[in-house]
Amino acid sequence: MQQGTDSRSDPGHDTKEKSESSSEPEETQTEKTTQIPSGSETENQPHSGTGPNREVDGEKGSKPERNEESPLNIQKPEEEETASDEEDVVRDENVQPQIIVQGNNKTVWTAAAVILLALVCALCQRSPDSTPPIPNKVDVVDVFNQEMKKLETTFPNQHPELWRRSLIHLRRHLKTKNPTEPVSLILTSGHRAEKTLGCLALCLARAFSTAHNSSVLNINGKNKASQDSDQVKLDIDSELRKAFEGKKSAAVIHRFEELPPGSTLIFYRYCDHENAAFKDVFLAFTVMLDAEVEVPSNVSLGRVEEMVQEHIKQKFVSSDKSATFNQMDVDKLGGLWSRISHLILPVAAEKKIEEQGCGDWDTSF
Structure with a gap:
């Protein structure tokens, strides 16, 4: 009876029991966070309740359980860290070391470019499908120049201005890649140089056609x-x-x-x-x-043009009146002349x- 009274009257003892009882759930939560529970542990754990056994367990096992590690305790962070370190080691072993060559990079690339260019040139030269080069306008002009030099020796009595003007006039057309109009000229003389x-005229035409690797058409008005x-x-x-x-x-x-005057209107077309047309x-x-007119050797080219124009007008136009569409008149002659x-x-005259005539072409005129 005395013991029962003492235990009820001792508030410190009650307080101690309550504190020990309240600390048990906290320790249990701590153990749950660090341990993976198994079936045996779940069965051996005491059920919540009051009694001497629970108090004794709380007094005897609370502190040692905090310092001791269970054999079933799994240290996940340490194992994950160890596995990560092993993967890093394996990765480092598999990485090939990068070799950096300094100083000679520019020389190596230059040599490679030279070798590649040489190979391309060799392939182009050996290609069986390559087409032969097409003669350009420079080659055509060279041929024409050579032919004109031959003419100067064949016609030594001609004025130097004839060779200079005709060479410039025809060569300009030959140099034009895509001419927009044909090239033409007029040669004139008196009867002594018929x-x-x-x-x-035929030799000049042949020099031009030879440059084009072609021939000449001759039309005789007579x-x-x-x-x-x-x-x-x-x-x-x-x-x-x-x-x-x-x-x-x-x-x-x-x-x-x-x-016939009207027939010359066809040259509008050409x-x-x-x-x-071409x-x-x-x-x-x-x-x-x-017949009575001769061209002096010292006459100007402007005067020569006037002489030819007056002669053509006398031959083609009978009056200053307009003619029908197929007949020559002053206006049509002006357009043709231009x-x-x-x-x-x-x-x-030579x-x-x-x-002796002009060789094979003597019958043409």
């Missing part, structure tokens, strides 16, 4: 003088078209002044500045002046040619 006139104007016009149109569509790049219209061709016209009179050059 054969020389026709021969020189042979058509008495024919119908409309028919001559059709004939000239057909001859020029067939020649320029074929293997001929030059044409000589010898004795232009003898053609000598137009912008709408010519642009990469050469037309050489010859005009022989009246198309064919780019360069007019006088021709001097004694040898006047006596």
Whole structure:
């Protein structure tokens, strides 16, 4: 009886029991956070309740359980850290060391570029499908220059201005990649240089056509003088078209002044500045002046042009009145003249040619 009274009357003892009882759930929570519970541990754990056994366990096992480690305790952070370290070691062993070569990088790349360029050049030279180079305008001009030098020796009596002007005029057209109009000129002389006139015109046309690797068409106005104007016009149109569509790049219209006046209107089509039917061709016209007229050696080119224009007007235009569409008049002659009179050059007689003719072309005129 005395013991029961003492235990009830001792508030400190009650307080101690309550504190020990309250500390047990906290210790249990601590153990749960650090231990993976198993089935046996769950069965051995005491159930919540009051009694001496619970108090004794709390007094005896609370502190030792904090310092001792259970054999089932799994240290996850340490094992994960160890596994991570092992993976880093394996990764470091598998990484190949990078070798950095300093100093010679520029030299190596330069050598590689040179070798590659040499291989490309070798392949281009050995390629069986490579096409031969196409002759350009420079080659054409060189051929023309050589032919013109030959002509200077064949016609030694000609004025230097004739060679200079004709060379510049024709060579400019040859140098043009895509000409917009044909090239033409007029050669003129008196009767004393009749054969020389026709021969020189043919030789100039041959020099031009040789540069183009082609031949020359020759039209003689004297042979058509008495024919119908409309028919001559059709004939000239057909001859020029067939020649320029074929293997001929030059044409000589010898004795232009003898053609029927209306037939010469066809040259609007072939000598137009912008709408010519053929642009990469050469037309050489010859005009022989009246028998009593001779071209002085010291005459200016401007005066020569006036002499030729006056002579053509007298031959082609009978009056100043307008004519029908297929007949020549002053206005039509003015339009035609502007198309064919780019360069007019006088021709001097060559004694040898006047006596012996112009070789194979002598029958042409």
